[in-house]
Amino acid sequence: MQNPEWIDQLADSGLVLWDGFLGEALARQVRAEVLALFEAGLGRPARVGRNSGEALAPAVRNDEIFWLDATQALPAGIQQFFDRIEDLREQLNREAFLGLRGFECHAARYQPGAFYKVHRDAFAEGSNRVVSCVYFLNPDWVSQDAGELHVLTPGSRRIEPLLDRLVLFRSADILHEVLPTNADRYTLTGWMYGVDEGRREQGGILADLD
Numbered sequence: 001m002q003n004p005e006w007i008d009q010l011a012d013s014g015l016v017l018w019d020g021f022l023g024e025a026l027a028r029q030v031r032a033e034v035l036a037l038f039e040a041g042l043g044r045p046a047r048v049g050r051n052s053g054e055a056l057a058p059a060v061r062n063d064e065i066f067w068l069d070a071t072q073a074l075p076a077g078i079q080q081f082f083d084r085i086e087d088l089r090e091q092l093n094r095e096a097f098l099g100l101r102g103f104e105c106h107a108a109r110y111q112p113g114a115f116y117k118v119h120r121d122a123f124a125e126g127s128n129r130v131v132s133c134v135y136f137l138n139p140d141w142v143s144q145d146a147g148e149l150h151v152l153t154p155g156s157r158r159i160e161p162l163l164d165r166l167v168l169f170r171s172a173d174i175l176h177e178v179l180p181t182n183a184d185r186y187t188l189t190g191w192m193y194g195v196d197e198g199r200r201e202q203g204g205i206l207a208d209l210d
């Protein structure tokens with residue numbers, strides 16, 4: 001069977017830009033649900049690092065996040081987002097043998113002045129994040145609002161955080177940053193993860209491309 005186009009793109013360039021991922025009506029519903037989480041005061045300053053190495057680092061990132069627990073009841077629109085991502089994860093496992101075991105996801109709010117400095121979401125060795133998924137929720141974005149997702153590798157590219165746009169990229173390969181925003185900027189950001197031992201042992205297209 002032919003790989004769907006997006007899987008080929010992820011393999012070839014490391015990044016897929018997918019506009020109209022859920023359709024406008026559902027995207028607006030997801031946005032309203034995410035705004036409600038932050039309006040309810042559930043956002044917490046984002047941290048960097050994992051486990052015992054985790055710390056606040058406002059010079060690196062100063063957004064607020066709320067982790068979404070897929071084992072609990074989620075708002076209906078956000079649940080549909082999770083269901084669609086789950087479809088993609090199953091397709092990747094079927095077509096590209098990535099052995100992706102799950103998906104972790106948080107909502108994020110970048111208020112004016114917020115940013116996230118240049119980073120990778122994973123390191124090739126010892127990391128379990130394989131595919132990063134960023135879903136943008138900003139219907140009225142204009143260029144003065146800034147806050148683009150700036151991808152530095154393989155080529156420099158600024159991605160506007162427009163409503164219903166999904167960006168998928170290989171977590172260990174793509175160097176990126178969130179440029180300072182001038183307006184409230186909302187996203188769902190998540191990671192498909194594999195085994196803790198590191199993806200090089202897993203085989204599949206990502207390992208083949210190194």
Ligand SMILES: O=C(O)CCC(=O)C(=O)O
Pocket residue numbers: 116121134148149176177178187189
């Ligand atoms: O919001 C974005 O555009 C990307 C966020 C990001 O890079 C991250 O949370 O790791």
Ligand SMILES: [Fe+2]
Pocket residue numbers: 119120121176
């Ligand atoms: Fe990132």
